[in-house]
Amino acid sequence: VRVEGAGDSDSEITVAALGEDALVGSVIARYAASPSGVLVGPGDDAAVLEMPGRVVISTDTLVEGYDFLRKWSTAHDVGVKTAAQNLADIAAMGATPVALVVSVATPAELPATWARELADGLADECARAGAAVVGGDVSQATEIVITATALGLLTGPAVLRGGARPKDVVALAGATGFSAAGLALLRAETGGAGRAVLARLVRAHLAPRPGYSDGPVAAAAGATAMIDTSDGLLRDARRVAKASEVVLDLDSLALAPGEDLRAAATALGSPAAAMDWVLSGGEDHALLACFPLEVPLPAPFRRIGLVRADPEAGVLVDGRPYHGAEGWQHFR
Amino acid sequence: VRVEGAGDSDSEITVAALGEDALVGSVIARYAASPSGVLVGPGDDAAVLEMPGRVVISTDTLVEGYDFLRKWSTAHDVGVKTAAQNLADIAAMGATPVALVVSVATPAELPATWARELADGLADECARAGAAVVGGDVSQATEIVITATALGLLTGPAVLRGGARPKDVVALAGATGFSAAGLALLRAETGGAGRAVLARLVRAHLAPRPGYSDGPVAAAAGATAMIDTSDGLLRDARRVAKASEVVLDLDSLALAPGEDLRAAATALGSPAAAMDWVLSGGEDHALLACFPLEVPLPAPFRRIGLVRADPEAGVLVDGRPYHGAEGWQHFR
Numbered sequence: 063v064r065v066e067g068a069g070d071s072d073s074e075i076t077v078a079a080l081g082e083d084a085l086v087g088s089v090i091a092r093y094a095a096s097p098s099g100v101l102v103g104p105g106d107d108a109a110v111l112e113m114p115g116r117v118v119i120s121t122d123t124l125v126e127g128y129d130f131l132r133k134w135s136t137a138h139d140v141g142v143k144t145a146a147q148n149l150a151d152i153a154a155m156g157a158t159p160v161a162l163v164v165s166v167a168t169p170a171e172l173p174a175t176w177a178r179e180l181a182d183g184l185a186d187e188c189a190r191a192g193a194a195v196v197g198g199d200v201s202q203a204t205e206i207v208i209t210a211t212a213l214g215l216l217t218g219p220a221v222l223r224g225g226a227r228p229k230d231v232v233a234l235a236g237a238t239g240f241s242a243a244g245l246a247l248l249r250a251e252t253g254g255a256g257r258a259v260l261a262r263l264v265r266a267h268l269a270p271r272p273g274y275s276d277g278p279v280a281a282a283a284g285a286t287a288m289i290d291t292s293d294g295l296l297r298d299a300r301r302v303a304k305a306s307e308v309v310l311d312l313d314s315l316a317l318a319p320g321e322d323l324r325a326a327a328t329a330l331g332s333p334a335a336a337m338d339w340v341l342s343g344g345e346d347h348a349l350l351a352c353f354p355l356e357v358p359l360p361a362p363f364r365r366i367g368l369v370r371a372d373p374e375a376g377v378l379v380d381g382r383p384y385h386g387a388e389g390w391q392h393f394r
Numbered sequence: 395v396r397v398e399g400a401g402d403s404d405s406e407i408t409v410a411a412l413g414e415d416a417l418v419g420s421v422i423a424r425y426a427a428s429p430s431g432v433l434v435g436p437g438d439d440a441a442v443l444e445m446p447g448r449v450v451i452s453t454d455t456l457v458e459g460y461d462f463l464r465k466w467s468t469a470h471d472v473g474v475k476t477a478a479q480n481l482a483d484i485a486a487m488g489a490t491p492v493a494l495v496v497s498v499a500t501p502a503e504l505p506a507t508w509a510r511e512l513a514d515g516l517a518d519e520c521a522r523a524g525a526a527v528v529g530g531d532v533s534q535a536t537e538i539v540i541t542a543t544a545l546g547l548l549t550g551p552a553v554l555r556g557g558a559r560p561k562d563v564v565a566l567a568g569a570t571g572f573s574a575a576g577l578a579l580l581r582a583e584t585g586g587a588g589r590a591v592l593a594r595l596v597r598a599h600l601a602p603r604p605g606y607s608d609g610p611v612a613a614a615a616g617a618t619a620m621i622d623t624s625d626g627l628l629r630d631a632r633r634v635a636k637a638s639e640v641v642l643d644l645d646s647l648a649l650a651p652g653e654d655l656r657a658a659a660t661a662l663g664s665p666a667a668a669m670d671w672v673l674s675g676g677e678d679h680a681l682l683a684c685f686p687l688e689v690p691l692p693a694p695f696r697r698i699g700l701v702r703a704d705p706e707a708g709v710l711v712d713g714r715p716y717h718g719a720e721g722w723q724h725f726r
Contacts, residue, residue, distance in 0.1 A: 101448060101552065102487075102552055102554065106487070106552075106554050106555055106637075107452060107483040107484075107486040107487055107555070107620075107621060107622050108450045108451055108452035108483045108484055108486070108487045108489070108544075108546070109450070109451050109452070110448050110449070110450050110487065110548060110552045111448065111449045111450075111451065112448055112449075113445065113448070113449045116433060116442050116443065116444055116445070117442070117443045117444075117445045117449055117545070118440045118441070118442050118443075119440055119441050119443065119493065119495055119528065119529060119543070119545060120439060120440035120441070120495070120529060121495040121496070121497045121529060121530060121531050121541070121543055122497065122531050123497040123499050123531050123533045123539075123541065124533075125499050125533055125534065125535040125539075127536070128533065128534050128535065129533070151439040151440045152439075152440055154439040154440070155434075155438070155439055155440045155442065157440070161451065163451055163452070163453040163543055164453070165453045165454065165455045165541045165543075167455050167457050167539050167541075196451065197451060197452060197453060198453060199453050199454050199455055199541075201455045201456075201457055201460065201461070202457065202460050203457040203460065203537065203539055204459070204536060204537050205535065205536050205537070207455075207457075207499050207535055207539040207541075209453070209455065209497045209499075209531075209539075209541035211451070211453055211495055211497075211543035212440075213449070213451060213545075214440070216442060220433065220434055220438075220442045222434065222438050223438050223439070288439075289439060290439050305438075
């Protein structure tokens with residue numbers, strides 16, 4: 063799309079100058095590749111999907127200034143993160159991601175290139191998950207607010223939070239603490255530019271890349287309960303514990319921070335932060351799942367604790383309450 | 395939920411004081427009634443639905459200050475409008491609304507009662523449509539941004555924008571112009587308080603109540619194309635015309651403003667505004683559909699024009715281009 067009077071580059075054309083119809087048209091062009099189950103993609107009143115199974119749906123929002131900063135994140139990063147947060151919730155039910163719809167509320171002066179790169183990030187992460195962006199909406203607002211809704215397909219039973227039973231093994235796929243460490247590095251402006259290990263943590267914060275297939279793998283292996291650790295391991299484990307009316311007793315040795323997290327904590331001058339990141343840092347989108355004791359844990363799940371019967375549901379670390387940070391909570 | 399230090403009424407408790415978990419818990423309680431197809435409702439990582447057919451999905455956003463003002467709309471109104479905008483897009487595909495997920499980004503100082511009344515409005519309008527709120531998300535932002543995503547079930551073929559053929563009849567279910575007239579009354583602060591006919595237009599703007607069953611009825615009757623008139627009759631008709639590569643020739647007599655719109659235009663001192671509202675006013679969520687000439691129009695559709703073959707696709711009124719307002723466009 064060319065706008066009259068524009069130069070060779072359209073890097074400074076705003077979404078307002080481009081206009082809603084042209085903006086939507088140029089973004090839709092980013093979503094051309096549609097899997098076979100997409101009967102109607104973007105561009106009509108709604109999308110139409112062939113979904114031979116049960117349908118799983120979840121929604122999540124990123125707000126500029128609260129969930130991302132344009133000085134830290136590229137538009138592509140924000141697209142990846144938006145898609146990842148939503149698709150990870152689908153995986154956490156044991157389902158396979160299928161589709162995403164995305165609503166973008168934005169100031170009129172947003173560069174149109176930012177909107178297009180956002181679309182690229184969304185499309186890229188959807189492709190990683192085997193899903194597609196099938197629709198969306200654009201509207202005007204004072205700050206950028208991006209809401210995505212993910213759809214997934216479930217052919218077996220859903221794995222809920224409330225199914226953990228005493229003696230189940232607590233297991234984790236993926237790592238926790240990376241996103242929190244990356245955020246701490248960004249805030250400290252050490253950035254990690256010089257050291258690959260730190261840069262990797264920053265990337266984990268800006269553009270998380272969850273393992274979506276871990277969810278269906280856990281479901282097929284007989285997971286009794288599962289949750290996406292989006293708000294911090296302890297907080298999300300507590301949700302499983304409360305819903306299942308059990309105690310999840312986590313093993314601090316199994317959760318000991320690796321070299322990368324320890325390096326970041328040292329670089330920031332607070333070695334103790336590493337374990338706090340692991341236990342309380344959010345936005346990693348690792349999967350916490352419980353499995354019957356007799357089930358061999360499917361890769362990449364590793365054992366991090368045990369489920370215990372207890373009249374007072376909750377989470378323990380090494381058999382004791384853990385007094386540390388509490389995980390991400392909005393409105394504080 | 396009681397917050398320490400609060401008085402008898404919680405009308406002044408903010409969402410921040412209540413906290414995210416308590417807020418979500420109290421809102422979820424509003425969504426207790428779930429139709430039989432909802433296997434897992436709000437409260438887990440995602441909702442799970444039994445959907446024996448094709449799945450239709452659409453998303454739409456309302457932003458405070460742009461799409462609603464708290465001085466004009468109650469929270470219940472905003473909930474109804476959010477649900478209606480989304481569910482109408484489902485109907486416009488010929489599908490039956492099934493479920494809604496809702497993401498609310500809000501300032502920390504929003505009264506918790508506002509959030510709960512919003513939930514009530516969403517639930518009420520979903521119930522009118524035979525659907526249910528099955529999930530959501532809450533996050534912090536500078537202004538209120540509400541994004542809903544609607545799911546619908548399609549058992550026959552989808553009715554797209556691009557299927558209109560020359561000689562089809564253009565038909566409309568519902569009225570257009572009411573929402574624009576209501577907005578004009580609100581802006582002029584005549585409010586219509588004293589006159590029921592004007593108050594009805596204001597209600598149509600604040601809390602539209604579309605006829606969701608009209609969509610599946612049109613599909614079953616053999617509609618060739620259909621669109622929700624959310625952005626104004628002419629603009630949406632043009633989308634059908636372009637997608638179908640035809641001309642939609644509308645009949646001004648069939649669209650002549652009724653007594654209520656004329657009364658509002660007179661009250662505002664601009665009698666000519668009534669026809670502009672009909673042709674260009676958005677947010678009415680009437681359904682524009684095309685039917686083969688030989689098909690008896692199903693109620694409540696009424697004939698408003700004819701489809702003509704023309705190399706230059708577009709919309710005419712009485713065979714001529716119409717030079718009036720152009721319908722709602724974001725970013726202007």
